[in-house]
Amino acid sequence: MDALDLFVNVEEPSESGIYWKRKTDSSEILYQNEDKCHTVKPNRITSALSGLQSLGWSETVKKSSWRAAAVVLGLLCLLLLIGLITLASLYIKGSSKWEMEMVQLQTSYKNLTKEKDQLQTSYNNLTKEKDQLQTSYNNLTKEKDQLQTSYNNLTKEKDQLQTSHINLTKEKDQLQTSYENLTKEKDQLQTSYNNLTKEKDQLQTSYKNLTKEKDQLQTSYENLTKEKDQLQTSYNNLTKEQDQLQTSYNNLTKEKDQLQTSYNNLTKEQDQLQTSYNNLTKEQDQLQTSYNNLTKEKDQLQTSNENLTKEKDQLQTSYRNLTEERDQLQKRHNHLTMEMVQLQTSYKNLTKEKDQLQTSYNNLTKEKDQLQTSYNNLTKEQDQLQTSYRNLTEEQDQLQKRFEDTTNERNDLKRRDALFSQGWVSFRNHFYYISSGKKSWQQSRNDCLQKGADLVIINSHEEQEFTRTFKQLIWIGLTDMEREGKWKWVDGTPLTTSYWSSHEPNGVPGRDEDCAEIKNYDLEKSWNDESCHLERFWICEKILS
Template sequence: MEMNEYKRAKSSIRYEKFDSDNSDYIWENNRTTASYQELKSPGRDTAGSRYYRLAAVCLGILCVLLLTAITVMCVKFKHLATQRDQRQQSYNNLTVEKEGLQTTHENLAREKDVLQTSYNKLSTDRDQLQTSYNSMKTERDQLKKEKDGLAIERDQLQTKNTNLTVERDQLQTRYTNLTIERDQLQTSYTNLTMERDQLQTKNTNLTIERDQLQTSYTNLTIEKDQLQTSYTNLTIEKDQLQTSYSNLTIERDQLQTKNTNLTIERDQLQTSYTNLTIERDQLQTSYTNMTIERDQLQTKNTNLTIERDQLQTSYTILAIERDQLQTSYSNVTNEKDQLKNEKDGLQNMLTVLETYNQQGWVYFGNKVYFFSTEKKSWSEGRQFCTERGADLLIINSREEQEFITKAFGSSEAWIGLTDTEKEGVWKWVDNSGLTTAFWWTGEPNDYDRNEDCAITGYKGAVSERVSTWADYPCDHPVVGLCEKSLTEF
């Protein structure tokens, strides 16, 4: 019984091991809880031995727990140190992002002020154009009223001219009819003269007197024909010729009835001659009056023609001015529409820029840029950009490279440049060739024949004023630079 208790009380050797700063510490504790001699000694208290053994066991358990706690604390300390380093790195990244966002915000604020100034200027120009348009519209209405008045006067003059033309045509027709009647009367008169000549063969004296009268009558007839050039006197001439025809007819009848009545006929012819002389004077007077009236009408017609030409010229000038005003109005309208479209475009672009700014995009040169914070491969970085309607950055000028350096610092980032299709032939993601490059000295070098994608912000070129490029393996994890054009706005 006592031997068994001794065996249970005896402690065995225990070993514990832990790792701290790559050093191994070995701890060994051997403790004998009771000796065989003491247990074997007579007179010992059995209860005291039991308490002693129990205290020894508790002490051993406490030592084991202490070693376990120390080991756990070491592991936790390492874990906390790792977390501290990660959080420090995250803090640094957030600080860089904060500075980039602050710069972006300042750029957008300046661009917003510029756009606001442009918008105010456009508004002022629009108001000035509107005022000019109202003035031109008022002048157009006044010119239209003056044109309507001139058109009414022109219509009145045209009506008067038409009436005069109709009256002239009527007078011309009447003149023609009178001329025909005169010719008919002249023919009848000639026939009667021939018959009278036959009757005058019986008496020579009467024939001589009749010839003289005939000559006088013929002269008067010639003068009458000359005076009958005016159309108003033709009617009077017709009546007088009709009277002469009637007298000649009576004369013929008297000559045929009685030869002795020739003396009476001579007196009658003398009377007719006197009447014809009076009629000639009257015709001469009427002709003179008609000539004066014709000249007056001719003068009026000339004046009307001049006025008509002047009105036609004025109408032509007004038509040209109207066309010019119409053209000016169309130009002003087109300019107003263009200004409105430009204003709407600027407003839309401002709205889009505000949206992109809220999402973390940076504006430059009618494009927006986004700097991803998660490190990925080249293809994953491009997919990250395409999911946002963009693509990896394409750099076409030194100004754009300087902007990237200023806006995003010198952090290494993927750009949309690769020679995966053919080694040494670098192409952008839009399949365009490389024209402007910013390679660092010795780059690209295709190290280990595995560098087919390009980065900007190469850390080996920290002394450069602008970030430079280098070729990296396409699966190397770095952040990406996304670019999106705003040309559709």
């Protein structure tokens, strides 16, 4: 092997070493060593050849020296290359290990950044959920307070309604007692009225007998026939009054039965109202229990909210620390990993507390729904109780009206009884009093006014016929004192239907005939105008209101 071949062999590993070193990203160092190697070899060979030529060695010596120099240089280059290769291998191993650690650290940093971003996203979502849950909790608390206020108002209304019901029941009992007493008085008054009617009938019989005897003394068949017809008319009128009284009695009996039925219905409604009140009391106790539970859960929720706020502050602090440590990732990798674990633990705790808060929220929602249901049921019962109260009030008003009507009827019966005892006569719900003495027209009217009546006002043919049955010269409540010829009744109404006798009213020169009387009582047209100063019998008329 000559020196040139050895040099060529030495160049091959050098080139392969250079190629391998380029792949390890250390090209600059290897290029410098390569340049040094190539620079040494030509200089030394040239200087050696120059020396040999100057010395004038022979061709053989030249060749031997050349080969020896080449061998030495080749060995030196080989050793240098081997050292460089070893050094490059060691450097590459160290660089690869550092690069692997760098890649792992970069990967850990990226993973940690992703986890941090995910944790931040979860934290933001959890914060939003917490805010939404807090808002829902606040709204639920407001609804609970409003519902509690409505419940309290409803309870007050219920108590007021119950008080009104008790008072109404007492008034109903008092009214029922008054009604029973009034019924007894009405029955007694009815008995007195019946007895008085019998006495009136007996008196009327005596009157008929007296009339017959008077008619026999007059020996006038036509007058007797007319008087009999008049008496028959009076009898028919009396029969009608008796029928009306019987009808009134029947109506009163029906009203008594209806009142008894209303009383029975009122008793049933009272029992139903008592049952509703008992149910309402039970529901009120249940609602109070639900309210106490709701208060406890509200306190627990408040405690959970405070813990959540503290953990939120801790999480915020951890987040700030994480932001600061992100800039120093290489130096504080281990510290950041520990804080990540702590942050993960805090996140788990926060999630658990969120779940607990959600559970408390759900329980509070259920209790709110139950409270709402109880409130709705209580409202329905209040409406039913209000309806019952209105019905009871209406029945009380009806009972009060019937009581007043019965009282008025009783008072009418008493007044009728009193009038009958004083000599008054009934005709078509009007009462008439025929005087036993004679007075002037004004004195007669004053007497009627003292009795709470006035001189008779004749408004119908039947009433005209009735006044003729007394067969007396009688003052009536008709006069033209205010204006001559303008006849008015004592109540101020003008005369429309009249029963003046023939050629009446005529008046007599020299005296004023301003008052009307019944004169020709045997005839239908029986009125006459006469001087008001003359004395006559008179008829008072009273209408019971």
